[in-house]
Amino acid sequence: MPKNILILTQKVDKNDDNLGFFHRWLEKFAEKTGKIFVIANFIGEYNLPANVQVFSLGKEKRLGRVRRYINFYKYLFKTLPKSDAVFVHMIPAWVVLVWPVAAIYRKKIYLWYTHKSLTFSLRLAEKLVAKIFTASLESCRLNSKKIAVVGHGIDTEHFKPKDFPHDQGAFRLLSVGRVTPSKDYEFLLEAMEALKIRGYSAVLDVVGAPITSADFSYKNKLDDLIKKRGLQNIVNFIGPKIYAEIPDVYNGHDLLLHASETGSLDKAVLEAMACGLPPVTTNEAFKNILAALPVRQAGRYVSRKNSSEMTGKIIQLKNTGKNLSLREIIIQNHNLNNLIKKIMENL
Numbered sequence: 001m002p003k004n005i006l007i008l009t010q011k012v013d014k015n016d017d018n019l020g021f022f023h024r025w026l027e028k029f030a031e032k033t034g035k036i037f038v039i040a041n042f043i044g045e046y047n048l049p050a051n052v053q054v055f056s057l058g059k060e061k062r063l064g065r066v067r068r069y070i071n072f073y074k075y076l077f078k079t080l081p082k083s084d085a086v087f088v089h090m091i092p093a094w095v096v097l098v099w100p101v102a103a104i105y106r107k108k109i110y111l112w113y114t115h116k117s118l119t120f121s122l123r124l125a126e127k128l129v130a131k132i133f134t135a136s137l138e139s140c141r142l143n144s145k146k147i148a149v150v151g152h153g154i155d156t157e158h159f160k161p162k163d164f165p166h167d168q169g170a171f172r173l174l175s176v177g178r179v180t181p182s183k184d185y186e187f188l189l190e191a192m193e194a195l196k197i198r199g200y201s202a203v204l205d206v207v208g209a210p211i212t213s214a215d216f217s218y219k220n221k222l223d224d225l226i227k228k229r230g231l232q233n234i235v236n237f238i239g240p241k242i243y244a245e246i247p248d249v250y251n252g253h254d255l256l257l258h259a260s261e262t263g264s265l266d267k268a269v270l271e272a273m274a275c276g277l278p279p280v281t282t283n284e285a286f287k288n289i290l291a292a293l294p295v296r297q298a299g300r301y302v303s304r305k306n307s308s309e310m311t312g313k314i315i316q317l318k319n320t321g322k323n324l325s326l327r328e329i330i331i332q333n334h335n336l337n338n339l340i341k342k343i344m345e346n347l
Helices: 021-031 065-082 092-105 120-128 185-197 213-228 243-251 267-274 284-291 307-316 324-333 336-346
Strands: 004-012 035-043 052-056 085-089 108-112 131-134 147-149 171-176 202-207 235-239 255-258 279-281
Touching (some): 004 021, 004 065, 065 092, 171 185, 185 202, 243 267, 255 267, 267 279
Parallel strands (some): 004 035, 035 052
């Protein structure tokens, strides 16, 4: 087991609505190793143990791409000689960039990857790494003996059921994630329109924000659809929430709606399940998980993008409340403590 690890990641910021969870990963890594050196593209607020040293490439300072590349290799040559292994989080291209330096110092590289996309950089990275860690078979679809399925890393002490006062009127639906085309919010708008037509009182809160210019264009398209279909009073885009706030968001709703096309085990669904919140999802990665539940009312998988089917399954779950069998699945198979232990055992 390595004593010191170099970790490459996009962002270290415990308040980030998208990547704030990785701060907790770093804390858990720090419990099981000697020193951790972290190189991140962007640094925000963090509070990590004394054995964790963080280096920023400077994106938060608006440094240009060339300057960030210079910093990348400066920090690599500073930290790799002191490291026993390299762990790259979700960026196959960084594997390619780090490999020449890692080869000089004879350090093995490991990649965490959870997405159905089979990019050129992923295929190339697979040739260069010792192992690729992923959450499920669907989460990394390369045909490779280097893939290790280790489950996801959900902090079940952070994401847990809480009692919240509920409005007994409208059925409170939730969707969590970046506002981007792969999340297919158009489909959720279709489902909300179908619920409205059928006379059901339901409100959908969307927690998340656009990031790229394409995302902002997509958000404008969604706003137009909401007006066109008269959904202004039942669909609310409430923007991002920091990582610390997300458990209360899950616990303040009755059902999670999920239409993502990433094809991997989406973290939002797992977090919701850890809170006992039932999901209705079109993501094939959850088909077997939900089918195996001992209580049929605990969640639903929609086999195709059919708004009538989606609406029907939402109605089936109305008034069912929280389900702790969902949480037990996460504790057993996607617990952060277990994940870090498995990764460390494989390094």
